[in-house]
Amino acid sequence: MSISVLMPALSPTMTEGKLAKWHVKVGDAVKSGQVICEIETDKATMEVEAVDEGTVAQILVAEGTEGVAVNSPICLLAAEGESVAEAGKAAPEAPAPTARRSEAPPPASSATPSPAPSVAAPQAEPEWSGKTVHVTVREALRDAMAEEMRKDGNIFLMGEEVAQYQGAYKVSQGLLEEFGDKRVIDTPITEHGFAGLGVGAAFGGLRPIVEFMTFNFAMQAMDQIINSAAKTHYMSGGQMTCPIVFRGPNGAASRVGAQHSQCYASWYAHVPGLRVLAPWSAADAKGLLKAAIRDPNPVIFLENELLYGQSFDVPDDPDFVLPIGKAKIERAGGDVTIVAFSIMVGKALQAAEELAKQGIDAEVINLRSLRPFDTETIVNSVKKTNRLVSVEEGWPFAGIGSELSALMMEHAFDWLDAPVKRVAGLDVPLPYAANLERMALPQSDNIVEAARAVCNR
Amino acid sequence: MAKPAEKPKVESLPAKSTSPAKSSRPGDNSVSAEELKSFHRSMLLIRRFEERAGQLYGMGLIGGFCHLYIGQEAVVVGMQSTIGDADSVITSYRDHGHMLACGMDPKGVMAELTGRSGGYSKGKGGSMHMFSRDKHFYGGHGIVGAQVPIGTGLAFAHKYQGGKNVSLTYFGDGSANQGQVYEAMNMAALWKLPVIYIIENNRYGMGTSVERASATTELYRHGEAFGIPGERVDGMDVLAVRAAGEKAVAHARSGAGPYILEMQTYRYRGHSMSDPAKYRTKEEVDKYRNERDPIDHLRKRLLDAGLVDEAALKVVDAEIRKIVNEAAEFAQHSPEPDPSELWTDVLIGA
Numbered sequence: 001m002s003i004s005v006l007m008p009a010l011s012p013t014m015t016e017g018k019l020a021k022w023h024v025k026v027g028d029a030v031k032s033g034q035v036i037c038e039i040e041t042d043k044a045t046m047e048v049e050a051v052d053e054g055t056v057a058q059i060l061v062a063e064g065t066e067g068v069a070v071n072s073p074i075c076l077l078a079a080e081g082e083s084v085a086e087a088g089k090a091a092p093e094a095p096a097p098t099a100r101r102s103e104a105p106p107p108a109s110s111a112t113p114s115p116a117p118s119v120a121a122p123q124a125e126p127e128w129s130g131k132t133v134h135v136t137v138r139e140a141l142r143d144a145m146a147e148e149m150r151k152d153g154n155i156f157l158m159g160e161e162v163a164q165y166q167g168a169y170k171v172s173q174g175l176l177e178e179f180g181d182k183r184v185i186d187t188p189i190t191e192h193g194f195a196g197l198g199v200g201a202a203f204g205g206l207r208p209i210v211e212f213m214t215f216n217f218a219m220q221a222m223d224q225i226i227n228s229a230a231k232t233h234y235m236s237g238g239q240m241t242c243p244i245v246f247r248g249p250n251g252a253a254s255r256v257g258a259q260h261s262q263c264y265a266s267w268y269a270h271v272p273g274l275r276v277l278a279p280w281s282a283a284d285a286k287g288l289l290k291a292a293i294r295d296p297n298p299v300i301f302l303e304n305e306l307l308y309g310q311s312f313d314v315p316d317d318p319d320f321v322l323p324i325g326k327a328k329i330e331r332a333g334g335d336v337t338i339v340a341f342s343i344m345v346g347k348a349l350q351a352a353e354e355l356a357k358q359g360i361d362a363e364v365i366n367l368r369s370l371r372p373f374d375t376e377t378i379v380n381s382v383k384k385t386n387r388l389v390s391v392e393e394g395w396p397f398a399g400i401g402s403e404l405s406a407l408m409m410e411h412a413f414d415w416l417d418a419p420v421k422r423v424a425g426l427d428v429p430l431p432y433a434a435n436l437e438r439m440a441l442p443q444s445d446n447i448v449e450a451a452r453a454v455c456n457r
Numbered sequence: 458m459a460k461p462a463e464k465p466k467v468e469s470l471p472a473k474s475t476s477p478a479k480s481s482r483p484g485d486n487s488v489s490a491e492e493l494k495s496f497h498r499s500m501l502l503i504r505r506f507e508e509r510a511g512q513l514y515g516m517g518l519i520g521g522f523c524h525l526y527i528g529q530e531a532v533v534v535g536m537q538s539t540i541g542d543a544d545s546v547i548t549s550y551r552d553h554g555h556m557l558a559c560g561m562d563p564k565g566v567m568a569e570l571t572g573r574s575g576g577y578s579k580g581k582g583g584s585m586h587m588f589s590r591d592k593h594f595y596g597g598h599g600i601v602g603a604q605v606p607i608g609t610g611l612a613f614a615h616k617y618q619g620g621k622n623v624s625l626t627y628f629g630d631g632s633a634n635q636g637q638v639y640e641a642m643n644m645a646a647l648w649k650l651p652v653i654y655i656i657e658n659n660r661y662g663m664g665t666s667v668e669r670a671s672a673t674t675e676l677y678r679h680g681e682a683f684g685i686p687g688e689r690v691d692g693m694d695v696l697a698v699r700a701a702g703e704k705a706v707a708h709a710r711s712g713a714g715p716y717i718l719e720m721q722t723y724r725y726r727g728h729s730m731s732d733p734a735k736y737r738t739k740e741e742v743d744k745y746r747n748e749r750d751p752i753d754h755l756r757k758r759l760l761d762a763g764l765v766d767e768a769a770l771k772v773v774d775a776e777i778r779k780i781v782n783e784a785a786e787f788a789q790h791s792p793e794p795d796p797s798e799l800w801t802d803v804l805i806g807a
Contacts, residue, residue, distance in 0.1 A: 014731075205614055240590065
């Protein structure tokens with residue numbers, strides 16, 4: 001049985017080429033790896049090596065032939081024990097198979113599907129009627145980590161100044177004393193490196209909590225977060241898992257300038273394979289961080305420095321955990337829906353108070369989870385109020401509010417009585433001067449104004 | 458009895474923080490005749506597998522990027538012989554050889570190359586993204602250098618879990634200039650993590666030679682700033698690799714921290730399938746192929762020592778050819794992934 005040597009494709013896009021030169025002639029013995037001919041593509045001349053061994057029985061395409069289609073036979077080899085004359089007589093199988101790549105079926109649908117097949121949103125947590133404690137967001141985060149670390153020895157915390165310094169923002173206060181330096185680890189200031197190291201530890205069976213002093217610095221680590229942490233489960237066909245939490249303050253603090261004041265919510269929310277959470281209250285912080293640590297997926301946990309010192313009531317229960325993917329209606333109302341996350345929830349609630357004085361009854365939704373996104377809760381609210389204002393600290397272009405607007409077009413178009421209005425940070429790097437910074441960030445007045453506008457007031 | 462190997466060129470860098478590295482002892486007879494034969498077999502499997510992958514690429518059955526390991530076989534085969542089943546391995550996108558050397562099924566690897574459901578990643582990863590938890594092979598990473606912090610993290614997990622396992626973290630001369638590599642080396646040395654950094658110096662990062670990319674070309678010394686001992690090894694000689702590997706693995710396993718091995722090797726093919734490799738001369742390539750080929754070298758050694766005869770080698774050739782043919786058959790007949798697979802494995806429990 002003679003062996004056909006086929007015209008190879010030498011790049012992902014090549015369909016034909018020129019057979020520039022033969023390095024063998026009829027009767028030559030050919031070994032695996034031996035260069036047998038040269039092929040010219042539109043980009044380069046490349047050598048073709050034999051894969052099979054044998055003796056050249058017939059050259060089917062002469063030197064200098066142009067436009068030789070990929071996968072057409074170019075020569076015949078006589079296999080061991082076969083006569084060259086016999087093999088040479090064997091007609092090449094025609095027609096040559098066409099390259100598989102050209103047979104690729106058209107995309108299943110030209111319409112961009114919604115982010116994921118709709119999954120029923122998880123149940124909201126039951127209303128807490130038990131005892132509560134009044135704690136700061138900072139303490140709630142620390143308690144969440146400590147409680148989970150007591151239960152699972154594979155959980156550890158690493159980051160800059162998390163151990164001996166007790167946390168740059170004192171979030172990890174006391175953890176080194178309780179858990180020791182094996183589990184509470186100060187890192188060098190090398191975000192790219194320790195984010196990747198954390199991913200490797202998660203692949204290796206641990207459950208890291210990686211603290212970024214702020215998410216501004218995580219931009220250096222973004223390749224590891226997205227390419228390594230978020231995509232590997234999929235790229236491995238489900239074999240690999242990466243249970244890791246990347247947490248730290250996100251967004252503007254107070255007059256720290258443009259490089260230290262960015263909101264990354266929409267950046268991470270864009271990425272399949274990640275969960276993205278943004279707590280507002282201490283109860284959010286505790287319940288969601290515990291959920292994040294328990295989750296088997298990579299989780300981005302966006303905190304806010306200005307909220308660390310604010311106190312809220314938190315259920316006094318070590319098993320208090322919030323569902324991931326569920327927004328919370330913080331204030332019920334019938335005239336307009338205001339959707340916000342993180343520190344902007346507080347501003348939205350302030351705005352709602354002011355609006356109430358003006359006779360507008362606003363419903364305030366705390367998103368809590370940006371991926372998955374609780375479209376259902378928002379749509380149900382819009383069906384009631386018919387008006388929607390989105391509030392975020394980050395930039396407006398391609399922000400969370402943009403996505404929210406698109407989702408309302410898709411899911412609530414017929415219920416809207418006014419276009420969705422976005423309140424967002426101004427489209428400039430955040431300035432340092434106190435007055436300019438205040439102008440650049442959304443304030444409750446801006447929210448009031450937007451709500452009045454969608455209510456035609 | 459194996460003929461004592463020639464002493465490879467070994468340049469040691471004693472680190473201040475550790476005991477001075479001794480030179481490798483490639484002739485210490487720690488390699489049995491059976492092992493030598495298995496090295497030959499493993500290298501030949503990689504060679505024939507890669508040649509076939511190149512052919513399937515040429516037929517349009519493999520798409521995208523495909524980086525072949527031909528020429529570098531001695532590195533991974535020598536190194537893998539120094540570790541145990543529970544040790545972890547991670548590498549870049551030139552990864553088919555590592556997977557075969559880890560004992561992964563050639564059928565599953567080839568079927569991943571063709572993007573079929575029988576592939577290790579169910580066809581969703583491709584050439585650069587394959588994994589095997591069973592074999593402790595952690596990929597297959599497509600971003601230059603990204604596997605180095607991850608491999609260091611695997612070493613972190615090994616130490617945290619309290620065992621004696623080590624992480625073999627392979628990367629190329631191209632990665633050796635990546636910032637994250639040095640961030641990882643610093644932490645590995647700081648925390649004495651059991652990781653062996655294996656720099657496969659095949660002399661070109663895509664089309665840029667080491668001399669044109671690295672301010673200092675003694676890559677084995679690139680951990681010097683962190684006190685990491687390093688050694689330059691003849692990566693075309695599987696026994697030299699084995700000897701250096703044993704020492705490095707023992708160092709890491711003992712708790713003394715990381716170790717760097719710079720393997721001087723050569724890839725015969727272009728960077729990827731579409732690279733005509735015009736940045737080097739034909740003479741240079743031919744010189745390596747004809748004079749330094751790791752498989753020819755070991756074949757001759759086996760014959761000279763009387764451990765095998767031509768007939769026995771022919772039997773091995775036929776066996777390997779059969780394995781590769783079966784892998785190629787499987788890879789062409791395994792069905793494409795079901796459309797439902799599009800939405801699976803994005804998140805767990807979602």
